[in-house]
Amino acid sequence: MARDGRGVTAQSEDFAAWYNELVVKAGLVDRGPAKGTMVIRPYGYRLWERLQAELDRRIKDTGHENAYFPLLIPESHLHREAEHVEGFSPELAVVTHAGGKELEEPLVVRPTSETIIGEMMAKWITSHRDLPLLLNQWANVVRWELRPRMFLRTTEFLWQEGHTAHADEADARRETMLALGIYQEVARDLAAIPVVAGEKTPGERFAGAVSTFTIEGMMRDGRALQAGTSHYLGVNFAKAFGIRYTGETGREEFCHTTSWGMTTRMIGAIAMTHGDDQGLVFPPRLAPYQVVVVPITRGGDTAVEEAAGDLARRLRAAGVRTHVDDRPQLSPGFKYHEWELRGVPVRLELGPRDLAAETAMLAKRLGDEGKQAVPLDSLPEVMPGILTEFQAFLLARATEFRDSHTVEAATWPDFADAVSTGWARALHCGTRACEEDIKSLTAAGPRCVPLDGEAAHGPCVRCGASSAYGKQVLFGRAY
Amino acid sequence: MARDGRGVTAQSEDFAAWYNELVVKAGLVDRGPAKGTMVIRPYGYRLWERLQAELDRRIKDTGHENAYFPLLIPESHLHREAEHVEGFSPELAVVTHAGGKELEEPLVVRPTSETIIGEMMAKWITSHRDLPLLLNQWANVVRWELRPRMFLRTTEFLWQEGHTAHADEADARRETMLALGIYQEVARDLAAIPVVAGEKTPGERFAGAVSTFTIEGMMRDGRALQAGTSHYLGVNFAKAFGIRYTGETGREEFCHTTSWGMTTRMIGAIAMTHGDDQGLVFPPRLAPYQVVVVPITRGGDTAVEEAAGDLARRLRAAGVRTHVDDRPQLSPGFKYHEWELRGVPVRLELGPRDLAAETAMLAKRLGDEGKQAVPLDSLPEVMPGILTEFQAFLLARATEFRDSHTVEAATWPDFADAVSTGWARALHCGTRACEEDIKSLTAAGPRCVPLDGEAAHGPCVRCGASSAYGKQVLFGRAY
Known part of the structure; x- marks a missing residue:
């Protein structure tokens, strides 16, 4: 394999190898000891926390409430919805022993929570006044993967799963599309991924759903990646779990339910939508660091170090997530390459000559403009605009790529x-x-x-x- | 059992029954289908999210980074630290089957993550420059409980677990006390629980620790509740997992590690520290709703409803978490009782006569002042002070209770x-x-x-x- 100086296979040469090596090398993720598990490292987790905060706000703003349901589900629960258990059985991890004894009934580690939430909904809902019931959960789920791939297919992943119950089909279908719309917006406006929203064909539906909707992004190798799904479940789970309500006329009816989820897979989607031979490229709205400041000193040049720290403080005050790479043992060139690999949108280099000229050298992660000297004083003011432009550039580039393919x-x-x-x-x-x-x-x-x-x-x-x-x-x- | 009108046993009569009934009745929690598991309902989860945000900020402000480690740990990992496995073995839930097959090596559902994080630390740390390594994880853990109790002892609970590695004992012990200090501050300043901080005696130490520190709160039945622990692990886990670094002089040394955790148990601690016969009493800094506005209308009194909505908006703009209880089918009296049960610090009642007088009736959840008419216009300005006073009152009351017992x-x-x-x-x-x-x-x-x-x-x-x-x-x- 040809590798550049960073030890990562070139994207153009072997896309799969490039991805597998890059996500580890960039410090996003590491392999866990159990087959197919991943460790999300701090740099990757920051990206997830950014996405989580943005998605959580949108979920709450549309009237949903967060709750938390148990990880372990009695195996018999899954069997109540026939298609559901058929779809998930091959992927289940099963707890058979606990507290030093064999369990009377095995417990399944949740692969998704329709069944356990259905059971609770049946308990909580009695009247039309209890509807709609709009719940969301942030959680880990486990699905046994034979061919694991970091972020994309891992035995355990993190996600949010929305679960809602409604009085009728029309309201439940509105909800299904509302969630899909949130995913489309998050993918496009935050991750800069111009996803196509659509309905899955019957063979690709979620196990137990009446209709499954998806957003699909195009990766830079031309493959599609499902980045979020929203399901109208009809009365399938309501019948299986007895989720019923008494309507205004006094008649008992089954609820119509929905579920929808977005996962840590999005981190992989971002890497494969925007990355290139030099490494990751993060969209500013989700980037852990939007700007990295690299002071160029030969150790102990306190004027440059102080100016770098001061610049970072002023950028942060302007709302820009800024990191100063002041590691003394590494050369500026090494740091430039590393932050390119790690996808930081904008790099600011600051040496003694720049300081004397009261400027910093600005280098964007993408674009043909090369480096530019920018007055230090103007940076806090101009940086938000530069980042907004970079975000728009990524979306436009990804849209152009998708359309031309x-x-x-x-x-x-x-x-x-x-x-x-x-x-x-x-x-x-x-x-x-x-x-x-x-x-x-x-x-x-x-x-x-x-x-x-x-x-x-x-x-x-x-x-x-x-x-x-x-x-x-x-x-x-x-x- | 004597019960008041709310269907909850009086605290003074049977503390355990009062607690068990109250946390369910107040909508904080419900029992999950698998033994000892709990469903954290939206009202309880809001409290957890408040605590989480405050604790997370303090953890990050002191230089720690969030990451995520796998739920499933090969059983052999736990055996590498002898005391650790001895302590946790009786509580383990074990996955023996996955993907439709029996596993070659069983996987343990994490009861805590020292072993898996130790394994990764050994991989990531090579030089003194990698130290200290300051990590934190928000996660679910499973410990099989024979006598489960909602929030206090459940088979699965949520927590954060800090895991850090240091060059020497002094630095690791500083870290241990730093974490303990954060817990003490969060308990005291947010939960209004005047905890006693101290060291556990050898028999009460965490399995595998050299020293365990704890914060202990006194519940209103005089019992202690351990509300957070911080462990100095010495080189025990470093030796078991090979967490080594090369010092400045080139010598290879073992790292000194720490771990520390605070859990959803805090929700139970808050209930049992401040609650009374009338129900929960939430400290304003963590209360899901700080103020509930109850419009007194006989349906369709739009002037009162609009004024209630307007008041809530102005309170929210002043930073007060406000809920309007506008459920048409319930009487004001029912709502007063319900929000007392649910522990909202301040209630505002607003009827046509109040509106004509441009006031609202203000009732605090505790205190002998009775209701007071307060000018509507002044409420957004005075409410933050009222809540601060209420918070201080709870801490003073709990301190007085603890000291007198x-x-x-x-x-x-x-x-x-x-x-x-x-x-x-x-x-x-x-x-x-x-x-x-x-x-x-x-x-x-x-x-x-x-x-x-x-x-x-x-x-x-x-x-x-x-x-x-x-x-x-x-x-x-x-x-």
Whole structure:
């Protein structure tokens, strides 16, 4: 493998190796001792905390309340919803012994919490006045992974899971789309990922859902990554757990429920949407550090060190997350490379000559402008604008990349060609057999039926039968 | 059992029943389906989020970084520190099957994370420049409980666990006391619990620690509750996991490590420190709602409803967490009782006559002042001061209660009498046999050797042998 000086395989050479090496090398994550587990290191966890704070605020602003439900679920609970248990059984971790004894009934480590929350909802809801019940939980979940990949597929991951109960289908479907809209906004406006929102085809639905909606991002290798899902569960879980309410007329009805989740997978999505051969590129709105200040001293140049500290304080006062890299044992060049690898949007270099000129050298993580000398005094004022521009630049670049790698495919050769490097929008018959046929030939599957797609009918791009869904389906290879 | 109109046993009659019923009735918590597990409901979770935000800020301000380590730990890891595994083995929940197969090595659901973090520290630390390594994790842990009690002893609970590595004992001991100081401050200044900080006697140490420090609060039944612990682990875990660094002179040394934790148990501590026959009493700095506004209308009195909403907005703008209880189907009297039960510090009643007089009736959750008419316009300005006073009142009341239930006991009868209703400070020989003797006779054990105790020597209050520790020991029955 060709590697640059940083010891990470070039993205252009081997995307998978680049990703696997980069997330570890950049200090985002490390492998845990148990198979498929990950340790989220402080630099990665800061990114998660930023995302969490932003997402949590939006969830609360739309009337949801946080709660916490148990990790361990009696195995029999999962069996109450037939499709649900069928979908999750192969991925379950099971506690059979506790307190030094074999348990009478094994406990499942939650892979998701519909069942245990359903059980509690049935207890809490009696009247139409208790509805809607809008809950959210921040938690860890465990799903056994045979081919783990840091952030993308790990045995344990962190997420939020919204769970809501409603009086009727219309209200529950409104909620499903509300959550999807929040995810789309968070992905686009914070992570700078121009996701496509759409509905999953029946074969790709969440186990137990009536409808599953998704946001799909395009990674820089052209593959799709599902970055958040929102499910309308109908009355499936309400029937399985007895979630009923008495309506205004006194009649007892089943609740319509929803669930929706976004996970630490987003960290991987950000790495694969914006990163390049030099390393990570973090969108300023989520970056742990938006600016790194590197003082250029030969040890003990207190004037430069003090000026760097002072600059950082003034940037922080202006709301800019700033880190000073004052490690004495490392050269400025080493630090530049390291912070490029770690994706900090803006670097400020400050040496004795800069200080004399009352400027700092500003280098952006991306863009062809090279370094610029900027007056020290102006930095706190201009930096927020520079970061906003950088954020917009990332979104525009990712949108351009996505659009230039998405093809409307009317013929099978066009389709096969499109999904070898990106996505295809095509008409499809909607049968599982044809989906499987396409997958075996191209490794691409239906990602979603995009919400913004226009009405379209005609022959299936693969088998020629009449198209389903009333519009085109988005196909791609996926993580 | 005598119950008041709210369906909760009186505190004065049966403290345990009062607590068990109240935390459920007040909507803080509910029982989970698996034995000993709890569901933290939104009202309880809001309190936890308040505590979490305050504690997290203090942890970060003192240089610690958050990270996340795996839930599942290979069983062999726990065996590497002999005392540690001996202490935790009886409480472990064990995953033996995953992904549809029996695992080659069982995985333990973390009861605490010293072992897995020790393993990672050994990987990350090589040089003295990597020290101190100051980490914190917010997580769930599982310890199998035979006699579960909501918040106090549950099979799963939430906590933060700090884990740090240092170059020498002095630095690690400084860290241990720093964490203890943060806990003492959070308990006192936020939860209004005047805890006693001290060192655990050897028999009460954390499994694997060299020294364990604790903060102990007195509940209103005179029992002690351990509300946070901080451990100096010496080089025990460093030796077990190989956490070594190369010093400035080039010599390889073992790190000295610490760990410290505070948990959702604090919610129970708050309930049992301040609650009374009427229900919970929340300290304003942690209360989910500091003020509840109850509009008194006979449905459709829009002037009153609007004024209530307007008042709430102005209180919120003044930084006061305010809730308007505008449920149409419930009487004002029902609401007053409910919010007393739920511990809201201040209630504002607003009816048509109040509105005409441009006042609201203000009722505090505790105190003998009765209701007062307060000009609506002045409320946003005066409320922060009222809440500050209420917070100080709770701390003063709890301090007075603690001090009036703590006795310096020089004789065995005085000692036995003291620990039947509260705490005793007494000289003790320090032997395990004598500790056990005291426990079997009085159900009281050594809570800690208070840090603020004065030097004292003499005969053991129980056996007459020479006292240990150089000062008095605090004894009490405990949760």
